[in-house]
Amino acid sequence: MRPIKIFTLLVGVLWVLFLDVLLVNLYPAGNLFFLISFGFISLVNKIAIGIYAYQLILLSVVSINAPVISTQKKIAGMVNSTLWVTRILMLQLPFWTTFFLSSSWIGTGNPVFWVIQVLITLGFAGLAVWLFINIRYENREKRWFKFLFGSYEWTPIMKAQEMLGQIKEYDNPE
Structure with missing residues (x-):
């Protein structure tokens, strides 16, 4: 898992640097939609970078020689x-769905464009909130969850979690 975490961390840092360079260089242009959208995207990705760094620290302290409960x-x-x-x-x-908008479009935009734009943005906002609420360990057996997390990053974690659960059941039969 460590190589994919390191790769993701490096790509994330490069991505955030790219976004921040865009933000700084385009700030004088003053497109409010772009600045807010890319500013939020950059912030969210910085938080993710911090979590990936935390995960690398967790990986470095996991030892197969440690007690099972500690490893679990x-x-x-x-x-x-x-x-x-x-x-x-x-x-x-x-x-x-909003970074490309401009304030000049607000008064002059085609109503059909705005209806479509609002529906798409609301759809993505609803999806984001739904995923934020529903991405939980309890949903790991659902098809959409397996689609999102069927990767090199997630599979080893799930296998280890299942093995540790079996060990815990073996040690503490009820």
Whole structure:
């Protein structure tokens, strides 16, 4: 898992640097929609970078020689932080539908364009809120969840979590 985390962290840092360079260089142009949209997207990605750095720290302290309960807590922290980073990243979805707008379009825009724009933005906002609420460990068996998390990053965490759950059941039969 460490290589994908490092790669994601590096790409994330490069992406945020790119966004921030755009923001700083285009600030004088003053397109409010662009500045707010890309500012929020940059902020959300900075939070994600912090969570990925936290995950790398968690990975570095997990030891196969440590007690099972200690390892289980660290893996649970990894599961929780992976879910949180995804939930937080979903909040940027509606801002991808507004960054290109300009204030001059507000008064002169075609009503059909605005209806479509508002519907798309509201749809993405609704999807972002729904995903933020529903991306939870309890939903791991649902098809949409497996689609989102069927990756190299998530699969090892889930296998480790399941194994630790089995070990816990074996140690504490009820």
